[in-house]
Amino acid sequence: MRNRDVFVGLADPTRREILDLLRAAGPLNAGGIASRFGAVTRPGISRHLRVLRECGLVEAEGQGRENLYRLDARPILRARDGWLARFGSAHAAQLKALRRRAER
Amino acid sequence: MRNRDVFVGLADPTRREILDLLRAAGPLNAGGIASRFGAVTRPGISRHLRVLRECGLVEAEGQGRENLYRLDARPILRARDGWLARFGSAHAAQLKALRRRAER
DNA sequence: TTGTTGCGTAACGAATTCGTTACGCGTACG
């Protein structure tokens, strides 16, 4: 299974909707997820689920012929506290510089 | 100018590197940015800068024939405090559920 | 004015993405 970047997983609006759904409704099987999407067919959702698996954002727990998908938010948290966090202080520094310039 | 999603802007590693560079080194002109990338030519960087502009992650301040690019971290902060923030508590809830299950 | 420099973009190719329909495999159920 290919290993994908978290940000790639988040770049598609349908995938973000899937993550939102799993967060709000808890674990669901593939068909249950697909039935909530009018604009995308079930195989399309299945492909999105595969990408999400490759990003580690979702974990498939197959039991019998059904396949329960569970959200794993840890990659999101790692991104937030890792790469994204650097830009919080960057923005603060930028504001401070602007304020300093305004005072002159 | 097309309007693009922040997550699309962040999905490419070269673009993240550009943002990192602007954050660390302050505003730079296009050539100055491109000269730090061995693997991508200047027109390639120019296209990435366009995408970043379309995401609002970068602002071009043209003066004379040079073009200064400045980081704008606000879309990143909006993403962090908006869509991404929902998954912080999602993870906490998930942990709580796991702990509750472990107690039984 | 003439040359040079910095930058954007058109044009093109290869690869990837996102959606579809068609199919097959394994599980549950009558």
Add this chain to the structure above:
DNA sequence: CGTACGCGTAACGAATTCGTTACGCAACAA
């Protein structure tokens, strides 16, 4: 056993992405 169901995936098309090289325009320099 035979049938129906749930799911993944192959195969394909259209659109997009990411990189290149070639070119052109405006600004500065000589």
